[in-house]
Amino acid sequence: MSSEPTQTSVYVHFPWCARKCPYCDFATEPIRATALPHERYAEAVLRELEARATDLQGRELTSIFFGGGTPSLWGPAALKRTLRGITGAFERVHDELEVTVECNPSSLTQENAALLREAGVGRLSIGVQSLRDPHLQFLGRLHDSNRAVAALEEAVAQMPRVSADLMFGMPGQTLEELGEDIARIAETGVRHVSAYALTIEEKTMFGSLHRAGKLRVAPEEQYADLFEHAERCFADLGWAHYEVSNYAAEAEESRHNLHYWRGGAYVGLGAAAVGCLDDGPGHATRWRNEPNPQRYLEQSTLEAEIEELGPEEIVREALMLGLRTMEGMNLAATKTRAGRDPKAGREQDLERAIEKGNLEQVGNWLRVPQDRWLKLDGIVRDLF
Ligand code: SF4
Structure with missing residues (x-):
């Protein structure tokens, strides 16, 4: 390894949600709030971090992203402990370390946001998906549009940087609706949006309904029209369309994601997390951790699928x-x-x-x- 430290980001996967959304094929399981193993999960992640200590040598930590799943369900004390463990495991930490936590409007309170800020988190990414109740109901979300707006406002009041996730392509969604949602989100002070097309994934409830002919989906042209309309709306705000699904006001780009799209090194921690580190020109090792949360919690050694990249x-x-x-x-x-x-x-x-x-x-x-x-x-x- 060269004497210059290799810039490296860390992704921590939190594999639980309050409820499984019918379109989602992410590695997550529904769980009752009282059954969440807050501290045990922090311990398992820190154990994995320790086992990867040799891989972290000569690296500078540039960003941490807590994704999921719904990491806003994780007790702030357990998340803080994990965050401290990660920053302490690197020889160097970038002066402008970016720490993001993904949140759902239904599990983000002002108090929670303040605790996350105090823990060292500087950026929240909030899965609002839509500000229209019929679309939120179609998507099986736990929040309504009022809660979505309130969560964004509360987050903006506590955090220096806030991003919102938007989904488009729900049946019957109009260009006006999407445009109004974008304008309302920007009004709250949010300065970054990830806008994804709704896709029907095979192994989801929507996938089964679609196969059975019981799910109405938007025609292909509607996706294209919505995509182009979103582009115009964000351009009017003066935001950059800096990645196919991502828009940002000046200097608000997600540094974590940019690092990933630029092929930067990243360490994945937690159940189902994926990491990839170069080990010399022309060779990298990618791993995917045990996806089952229970098995991940119980394992004492590193068990992961390994793939060598040439x-x-x-x-x-x-x-x-x-x-x-x-x-x-x-x-x-x-x-x-x-x-x-x-x-x-x-x-x-x-x-x-x-x-x-x-x-x-x-x-x-x-x-x-x-x-x-x-x-x-x-x-x-x-x-x-
Ligand atoms: S809250 Fe997010 S991660 Fe969890 S099931 Fe819904 S879409 Fe998937």
């Missing part, structure tokens, strides 16, 4: 993640990480994509122009 896998990942962003994929950085020229072996595909206007190279950066983002998946697939 130069080609590293290049593919860099294309898949980097081309999702406004800045694009950095060719020189990818060459250093992959140990070979990322263009090698795909010269013709790249040339064709550039001719069609689906791709552009500006200096060291390869990017998909924003007016082609609706076709992004196909564009990237053609480069594989």
Whole structure:
């Protein structure tokens, strides 16, 4: 390892929710609030952190993201203990360490937000999804629109940085509704939004209903119209569309996610968490932890699925993640990480994509122009 510390982020997965949403295929289980193993989970995560101590040498911690699941269900004292353990495990911690916690409006109180702030959290990401009661009911959410707005306002009052998750593509959703939701969210003082299209995942309740012909979904064109409308609304606010699903006011980008899209090293902790660390040019190791929360709590050794990534896998990942962003994929950085020229072996595909206007190279950066983002998946697939 070089003498310069490698910038590294940490993702902590909290694998429980108050209720499983019918569209969600994340690794999470429903649990009663009284059954939550707050301290035991903190201990298990800290045990895993200790077992990974050698991997953390020579690294500088730049961000921590508590995701899930619903980490706002985790007792602030247990979360704080975990946070302290993580910062203490690194030789160096970045001066502007970004610490984000994902929250649900139904489990975020003003008191909770204040305790999280006091614990060292500086950013909340709140899953409001919509500010319309019929859409929230369709999505099976536990909160209504009043609670969603209140949660955003309470969070803004306590935290320096707040992001909201929005979903679009619910049946019957209009452009006006989406536009009004965006304007209302911005009015609360929130300065970052992640806007995702509702997708029907096979292994979810929506997946089963869809297969049985019992779920109405929005037609493809409606998704495209909503995506473009969201883009216009955020542009009117002066926010940057800095990644396909993410919009930010000036300097409000998620540093944790940018690090990930740039192919940065990350450590995953907790049940079902994924981590990936480079171990020299052209080689990286990715792991996925035991997904079952009970088994994760009980295990005393590191048990994870391991995948070794070679130069080609590293290049593919860099294309898949980097081309999702406004800045694009950095060719020189990818060459250093992959140990070979990322263009090698795909010269013709790249040339064709550039001719069609689906791709552009500006200096060291390869990017998909924003007016082609609706076709992004196909564009990237053609480069594989
Ligand atoms: S609250 Fe979030 S993570 Fe939990 S089930 Fe619903 S969508 Fe999934």
